[in-house]
Amino acid sequence: MDEDEKDRAKRASRNKSEKKRRDQFNVLIKELSSMLPGNTRKMDKTTVLEKVIGFLQKHNEVSAQTEISEIQQDWKPSFLSNEEFTQLMLEALDGFIIAVTTGGSIIYVSDSITPLLGHLPCDVLDQNLLNFLPEQEHSEIYKMLSSCMLMTDSASSDYLKTDNELEFYCHLLRGSLNPKEFPTYEYIKFVGNFRSYSNVPNSTCNGFDEAVPRAYRTSPGKQICFVATVRLATPQFLKEMCIVEEPLEEFTSRHSLEWKFLFLDHRAPPIIGYLPFEVLGTSGYDYYHIDDLELLARCHEHLMQFGKGKSCCYRFLTKGQQWIWLQTHYYITYHQWNSKPEFIVCTHMVVRYGKSYQPSGASLDPEQHFNALDIGASILSASRTPSVSSRSSPKSSHTPKSDPACEWHS
Template sequence: MDEDEKDRAKRASRNKSEKKRRDQFNVLIKELSSMLPGNTRKMDKTTVLEKVIGFLQKHNEVSAQMEISHIQQDWKPSFLTNEEFTQLMLEALDGFIIAVTRDGSILYVSDSITPLLGHLPSDVMDQNLLNFLPEQEHSEVYKMLSSHELVTDSPSPGYLKSGNDLEFYCHLLRGSLNPKEFPTYEYIKFVGNFRSYNVPSFSCNGFDSALLRPCQVSLGKEVCFIATVHLATPQFLKEMCVVDEPLEEFTSRHSLEWKFLFLDHRAPPIIGYLPFEVLGTSGYDYYHIDDLELLARCHQHLMQFGKGKSCCYRFLTKGQQWIWLQSHYYITYHQWNSKPEFIVCTHSVVSYSDVRVERRQELALEDPPSEAIHPSALKVSTEPGRVSKCRHAQHQQQHLNPHPDDGTSSAASQLPQLPSSTPAAHTGSAAGSAALPAGGRQVILGPGRQDPAPSPHLSPPCFRGDFSPQD
């Protein structure tokens, strides 16, 4: 009897342990099935395990591919991530990343195209690259893209092969706040290579995830050209077009002549200046030359009516970037003699996309997609490098001549004690312009060729909106 009782006790203990193990196993299977996509109610344990194994295999493939394409530690500081290092490099090179199919369709473009060329990524993606080139460059660029065959004669990744590399120069259309303005082009350089990618079944925004899959040519895969595009000549002043927090604002006080009297604590993270750096300086010292005339009208309107709202304008930050602002302001009066005392301003950060919509609405224009530009509209400058800024050239002349006689200074001079000079950081290089001859020299280079000799470059855009201040 004692032995039978011991056996029953052992069996009961063993059964209890088995039941506990089965319960734990069922709980884990249930947790795995809950993480799988789709309807998992009718899945048995074997199906759940098969799907999990398949997911892990794909995950390992993606991880292996990411390790191959990962930037080595000797290329970048250890405290920077890949994304941070890539962003710093693009800013240093004045460049952006683009992915184009062999027929010229743009699959992806990075946000850094906006401060460099004035295009929003949404305007460029799903368009054809040839629509942004002058017509005389269409045939050669299309030939280089469409005639390339991906080299796959060894197991190493295709993008590490010199045979897949491509480098060439061309002109690219600059964006504008007003589509009816005379089109201008920027002289740029493409440096990249051809890769294969899985054709995504979703929108182009998922293109990155497709590139992370193993790059090997097989049925159902396409070839695209992924390149870094940078300006032939550095652009020292850029527009801060992508705003992380567009609702940011700060307050300042100005004299009636628009000199800074006060700057609150919210301003330094936005414009970079500490209060003591701007006190006593004129607000006009920090405004873009193209916006001075509009701001002068807003100032006059304020002096007449005592309050108002400014147009959207560009303000030069301490980091040498143009940030778009819009100001609400009013005049305060002395409590005893009721004389105007100073101006109180609340400045709000505005994104470039909002500015463009507002300017085009003011001009009674639609926001059309990019279209091909007729070659007769092409203008070029006579010296190589990036597009020169015509208004910044005029601005530079204001530094040399204390009594400028252009239209902007005459309009602004109607205000009391309006400053006639701006910081040297505002000025840019200047160059003349000339029409492109019919038999002009081609500026595109194929792989293995050297940089071109000085070639024609395109005239600068001159952004100007024409609208009156609002109350």
């Protein structure tokens, strides 16, 4: 009998250990699936692991290529990676990198084009370079690029190994929120080289190829690309804010009462660039523009006093070092037994910002918002009675304001 009890105890202990191990494994799988792009709800464990392995393999390949092309010169600080140093150089030079095929199709452009010209990279890719040039410059740019193309036939393949630098000035179209607005151009300088690449993506746009004789085209599988650094001829001291084109973009987060991140949902990374684990435990104030800190602090004081509300429009620093405008609705959740405040739930909405566009129902002037907020708070305080019950309830009578950016919702 004692032996049977011992066996049962051992089996129970093993089952408990196995269950604990399975639970830990399921938690890890769930965390991995939450980091994968797209809808991962219908993925089984094997698919999740396969996708993670594929990502790690790709990451190792990119890391190996990065080490090969790492800048070895003494003037590059050792504590900066190649990507970080390149990004800093582009920002300091007021420039961006672009790669154009011999057909005029843009196959790559760096993110730094956004603050300089107002274009999102996704809006520029697979477009023809001529679409961004004034019509009177089309023939001149075509002649410069095509003259170099004609020298890259098989008889003169050594051309790509020599100094084939091309430098020219032209005008590039600036991005605009209003498609009906008269186009404006920025005077810029191209400095680059022609290089041969494999696996260049096929373009869907029409380009220069129709005018280039077939005898001078490159061999199949390889393509000549013009890779250049584009700099502004006149440096900009005031740069454009990052323009988010998707309407009604929003994400949620939870914060402690000290305003530290406790949770970030899956919609946040495409908007602000940060993954949840990168911001958890950090203060929200670390990402706000210095000019907005005082007003945001006052908004949060109102939140702690009344339990819910809406912030003014403020600037948030993304992982790509761009400022985007957000507006936040928030409320405090309370413990169901002792009614003590636990944490703050926030819904952050992206606000489109531009000189030619004023968002409906949201003012971008923080002072105007807060002045109306003070008026609403004074009305609320006057309408309250000094009873304990009214002080303990955040749902006092609020008078909605005519300005929708400044109203407090009960």
